[in-house]
Amino acid sequence: MTTAPTWDDLLTTALLGTDRRTLPVDPADLAGREAPAALLDAAAVAAVRRRAGLRPGPAGPRPEPAPAETRPALPPAAAHRLTLLLADRPGGGGGRRGSTPDLTELLPQWLASANTHGYAAPPHMVPALLDAARARTDLRPAALEFAGARALWLARLNPDWRFAQRSASGGTSALPDAEDDEGIRRLWREGLFAERVALLTALRARTPSAARELLAETWAQERAEDRLMFLDSLRAGLTADDEPFLEQSLGDRSRNVRATAAELLSTLPGSALAARMARRAATCVALDHTGSAAAIVVEAPAACDPGMERDGVTARPPAGRGERSWWLGQLVEAAPLDTWPDRLGGRTPEQIVALPVTDDWQGELHAAWCRAAVRQRDARWARALLGAPSAPEAGGPGAVSLADRAKLLAALEADERAAWVAGFIAGHGLSEAFQLLGVCALPWTAPLGRAVVDALDIAREAGSYPWSFSGVMGLAERCLDPAETARLDSLLAVPDEREDASPGAGGYWAEAFQRLATTLRLRAAMVRELTPGGGA
The missing domain is CATH 1.20.58 (Methane Monooxygenase Hydroxylase; Chain G, domain 1)
Structure with missing residues (x-):
């Protein structure tokens, strides 16, 4: 009796081909059949044998029960509405789509409102919420907040929803308690990158100094791209206490890290970097009293020295930009805006913006002031550079484009921002x-x-x-x-x-x-x- 071929023998023969490897069966079993057909028959028999002879393995552990929900239940009418919103599918788009509302565009607002009220998602709708969040990344924060701990529980059981574990790592529920120093340090040393970012962000919100100290402990061992992301997390709640760490980061081996550290320092008006930039920028911009009326005269830097580069000035300009104008723009952008009233005769931002600028430097200077107002979130300068919404200039007195105006508007309070845009629409359509x-x-x-x-x-x-x-x-x-x-x-x-x-x-x-x-x-x-x- 011939021993039946093993599955590995059959697989190897199939990969090499029956013309290169002898079929591992008794020749008498071929019964006149071609070798390829006999190979398939033998594989079918082996597959049945393997399945029939499979012994059941030991039962795995049961999943832990889903966490109990403590939030209030969703009102029935709202639950029905959510069913309709989740069942809707995006249409074909286009400018003309009839009079039917696009429900998919209402889902983000619905989720935001439900989260404001603190409702819990109905358990049977959590899978649909996860599917919707999987398809639309913009929904993920609100959908996962609404779905709660059950979403994470389900995500561990379905690889299609693993994004929930990564996205929800920013939630403080998955992080160690504030008093658990050992748990915090273990997560910082051993956690995934997203978990470490979430930990740093959470610590930054409740104990800024602890977050900064934790970051400093491993700073030298972190990868450049990770250092950049970690450094960016310091934007929230940035204070003068962060200056020594940021000043040290100006010497980082990564150019992007150095640039980010310089940007953050420039938003601290009292920082040493801001003072250095103010001195440099002030030497380039002054009042010209030689004419019949006051004007601003500009003398752009002649060189980009190592000190400027350390403070975040990029020496090499992009294509099409002159070196001196490129350096000037960076200096003015990083200088505190409070520099200019004292430098330019005690004038207000509105009066400064209205001054003529000699030798065609106005566009470059005003554009840099726009960037500075956005970076420093200075509402006084934003108003001055925006000008009146009815002004005929396409870009206003300082902004060079509508994109610049949009950025400047972000520095204003919501009501003032809306009033300015309403005036712009009334004047320009x-x-x-x-x-x-x-x-x-x-x-x-x-x-x-x-x-x-x-x-x-x-x-x-x-x-x-x-x-x-x-x-x-x-x-x-x-x-x-x-x-x-x-x-x-x-x-x-x-x-x-x-x-x-x-x-x-x-x-x-x-x-x-x-x-x-x-x-x-x-x-x-x-x-x-x-x-x-x-x-x-």
């Missing part, structure tokens, strides 16, 4: 307002909401090409206060089309306004359903 609207807090304030709706109505009445406003319409659906719904009633009918209007524009505008109104009513319903007692 919506064609250039998309970037500016994106930095406004939601829901939009009443003046900003009215300005947007009025501008859309004006565009419709003018017969403007309607699809060019689809982006603003999408923003309005997410950001317009639902209280503005009543103002849309007069815009829902299909208007008579002008002869010079785009074909079909009237129907599009009516559909778009109908979708906007329907979405706002839906958002209002979502708020009621999530309010305790409001969805009953």
Whole structure:
């Protein structure tokens, strides 16, 4: 009796080919069959034999029970709404999509509101939440917060959801207690990179000095890319106490680490680096009294010395930039903005920005001041550089682009920011307002909401090409206060089309306004359903 071939014998023969390796079976068993067919038959028999003869292994340990949920249950109406939001799928997109709201765009707001109320996710909906968060990274923080500890429990059982363990590592629930010094140090030494970042961030929030000391202990052994990420975590709660560590990091072997340390130090007006930059910048910018009126004269640096490089100035400019203007911009950007009133005759930021600048240096100087105002979050200089929202200049007195204006707006309080954008829309319309609207807090304030709706109505009445406003319409659906719904009633009918209007524009505008109104009513319903007692 011939011994049956082993599975490894059959596999090796299949890989090499029956023409190169003799089939490991009794020739009498071939019964006139070709070797390849006989190999497949033998493999089938071996597979059945292996499965039939498999002995059950020992039972594995049962999973630990899911953590008990202590948060209040979601109201029934809100739970039903979440089912609908999770079941919706993104549509095909495009400028014209009918009057049906896009539910996928409402899910982030729903989750944010549910988390504000502190509700717990229904257990049977946690898998759908994890699937949604897996598909959309923008949903992950809010979805994982809402799903809670059960999401992490499930993620350990399904590799498709392992992202939850990485993403949720920023949650303090997975971190050692503040009093557990040994646990903190063990996690810092042995944890994954995401866990170490989460630990550093959490420590930074509750005990800044402890986070800095922990980072200093292993700083020399960390990789350059890790040092950069760890250093960036010091932005939150940055104080003068961090200056010695950052000053030491100016000598780091990584250029990116040095640049980040210099940037952080420049946001501390009282730091030694800020003072050094102020002295350097002041030697380059002064008042010129030789003319009939005061003006600013600029003398850009003639060289980039080692001290400047250590303080974060990049010596080599990008393509198309002159060296001296490149160095000047970096010095002015890093200098405290309080340097300039004293340097320029006690003038206010508005008066300084209004001064003429000789020899075509105005664009470079104002652009650097814009970057400094953003970096230092200086509202006085941001207002001065923004100028009046109705100003005809495309970039304002200091900003060189709408992108710069959007960054400057971030330095203002939310209400002032919204008022400025509303004034800009009233004076310039919506064609250039998309970037500016994106930095406004939601829901939009009443003046900003009215300005947007009025501008859309004006565009419709003018017969403007309607699809060019689809982006603003999408923003309005997410950001317009639902209280503005009543103002849309007069815009829902299909208007008579002008002869010079785009074909079909009237129907599009009516559909778009109908979708906007329907979405706002839906958002209002979502708020009621999530309010305790409001969805009953």
